[in-house]
Amino acid sequence: MVVFAADQLSKLWVVTNLTPFESVPVLGEVLQFYFVRNPGAAFSLASGSTWIFSIIAATVTVFIIWFARRIRSRGWAVLFGMLLGGTLGNLTDRLFREPGFGVGHVVDFLSVWGFPAIFNLADVAIVSSMGLFLLLTLRGTGLDGSRSPRHPAGSESTPEING
Numbered sequence: 001m002v003v004f005a006a007d008q009l010s011k012l013w014v015v016t017n018l019t020p021f022e023s024v025p026v027l028g029e030v031l032q033f034y035f036v037r038n039p040g041a042a043f044s045l046a047s048g049s050t051w052i053f054s055i056i057a058a059t060v061t062v063f064i065i066w067f068a069r070r071i072r073s074r075g076w077a078v079l080f081g082m083l084l085g086g087t088l089g090n091l092t093d094r095l096f097r098e099p100g101f102g103v104g105h106v107v108d109f110l111s112v113w114g115f116p117a118i119f120n121l122a123d124v125a126i127v128s129s130m131g132l133f134l135l136l137t138l139r140g141t142g143l144d145g146s147r148s149p150r151h152p153a154g155s156e157s158t159p160e161i162n163g
Contacts, residue, residue, distance in 0.1 A: 003082055003084075003085025003086055003089065004084075004085040004088045007086070007089030007120060010121050011089075011120065014033065014107055014109045015035075015107060018033055018035040020036065022034070030112065030113045031112055032111045032113075036107075036108050037105035037107060037108075038118075050105070051103050053094060054103070057088075060083070061087050064080050071143050073136075075135075076141070076143050079129045079136065082132070083125070083126060086121075086122040086125035087122070089121065089125070090106050106120065
């Protein structure tokens with residue numbers, strides 16, 4: 001819930017204090033606040049299909065809540081917590097912001113020099129959870145916290161058969 005609260009509080013601050021399409025330097029040109037309302041997915045793609053993103057986000061939310069009982073690893077719990085918080089943050093915008101229920105525009109405001117999209121804290125959490133997913137998977141960490149054995153390069157994982 002930390003991610004969700006941080007996302008929604010930051011968006012509340014943006015909506016009440018910033019003017020749309022006006023750049024506010026935070027760290028010079030490297031990081032700026034630039035308030036936009038995004039009707040689509042990343043990079044404003046599929047802006048006419050906002051309701052589809054609402055259904056997908058609701059499905060992901062239900063799946064995470066249902067699946068959470070199986071997680072015994074701290075790393076996987078953090079991953080699913082970030083994913084849930086980020087998904088709920090953007091879903092809340094789609095459900096309760098203008099122009100209407102299920103088709104609301106997501107509040108984006110973080111602009112990083114050289115990066116072609118404007119995003120929010122929910123997006124940061126979702127992308128970070130995917131990075132953690134890659135790390136946990138590459139390390140062989142299971143949902144229960146166990147690690148699968150590693151086989152050195154060039155070794156075989158099947159036993160030898162002697163004739």
